[in-house]
Amino acid sequence: MDDKNDILIETDPEFTAMFTQFAFQETAPASGLDDETQMTAILASLLGCAGTDEFHNAAQSALARGLKPVQIREIVYEAVPYLGFGRIAPFFEVMNQIFRANNLTLPLENENNLGSETALAAGISIQEKLIGPHMKDKIERVSGDSRNFNMWLAQDLFGNYYTRGGLDLKHRALAAYCFLFSKGCCESELRTHVRINLNAGNTKETLIGALTVCLPYVGFPMIFNALNVTNSAVAEYRKYNE
Numbered sequence: 074m075d076d077k078n079d080i081l082i083e084t085d086p087e088f089t090a091m092f093t094q095f096a097f098q099e100t101a102p103a104s105g106l107d108d109e110t111q112m113t114a115i116l117a118s119l120l121g122c123a124g125t126d127e128f129h130n131a132a133q134s135a136l137a138r139g140l141k142p143v144q145i146r147e148i149v150y151e152a153v154p155y156l157g158f159g160r161i162a163p164f165f166e167v168m169n170q171i172f173r174a175n176n177l178t179l180p181l182e183n184e185n186n187l188g189s190e191t192a193l194a195a196g197i198s199i200q201e202k203l204i205g206p207h208m209k210d211k212i213e214r215v216s217g218d219s220r221n222f223n224m225w226l227a228q229d230l231f232g233n234y235y236t237r238g239g240l241d242l243k244h245r246a247l248a249a250y251c252f253l254f255s256k257g258c259c260e261s262e263l264r265t266h267v268r269i270n271l272n273a274g275n276t277k278e279t280l281i282g283a284l285t286v287c288l289p290y291v292g293f294p295m296i297f298n299a300l301n302v303t304n305s306a307v308a309e310y311r312k313y314n315e
Contacts (some may be wrong), residue, residue, distance in 0.1 A: 100288050115286060121253065132145055132171050142175075142177055151248055155230070156230055164275055277303070
C-alpha cells in the first residue's frame with residue numbers, strides 16, 4: 074500500500090473501511106471474473122476516468138495477482154486511440170515507475186506483429202471479424218468529411234493496436250469496453266463494442282462482471298448507463314445472430 078493510502082487510513086478510517094468492504098468483499102467476488110479479467114477491467118476503467126493515483130495501486134496489485142508487465146503496458150497503449158494521448162500521457166510515467174520499482178528492464182519486449190502486412194489491411198481484416206464484413210465497403214464507399222477518419226480508425230486503432238501481442242483479443246476487447254463506459258458520453262461507441270466483445274468471445278456475463286468489479290472506481294451513474302446500453306445491445310445482437 075502506498076503513502077497516500079496509508080495517509081487515508083489514518084485520516085479517514087471510516088471511509089477506508091467502507092470502500093474496502095464494498096470493493097474487495099462485495100463487488101469483486103460478485104463479478105464472477107478471474108483475477109486476470111478483473112484487473113484488466115479495473116485498470117482500463119481507471120484509464121477511462123483518469124484515475125492516475127488509484128491506477129498506481131491497481132497496477133501494483135495486478136502484478137501481485139499475476140498480470141504480466143506486458144499486459145499492463147498493452148492496456149495503457151491501447152487506451153491512447155480510445156481516450157487520447159492528452160488523457161493517457163500521465164499514466165506512462167505511473168506505469169514505468171511501478172515497473173522500475175519492481176526491477177523490470179525498460180523498454181519491455183516488442184509486441185509489433187504487423188510484419189509485411191499494412192496496418193490498414195490488417196485493421197480492416199480485424200474490423201470485418203469483430204464488427205462485420207461490411208467494414209471494408211464502408212471505408213471504400215464513404216466520401217466527404219468522414220472518409221479519412223474511418224480510414225484512420227481501421228489503420229491506427231485496429232491495425233496498429235489490435236494486431237499487437239501481449240494481450241489476447243478477448244481482454245483487448247474488454248479493455249476497450251471499459252475505456253468507453255468509464256469515460257462516459259460514448260453510448261454509440263459502447264454499443265458497437267458490446268458487439269465487438271461478443272464476437273471476440275466474451276459473454277454478456279463477462280461484461281456485467283466488468284461493470285460489477287469497476288463500480289467502486291467509476292461510480293453508480295456510469296455503471297447504470299453502461300448497464301442499460303449493454304442489455305439493449307446484447308438483446309439486439311442475439312436477435313440477429315442466435
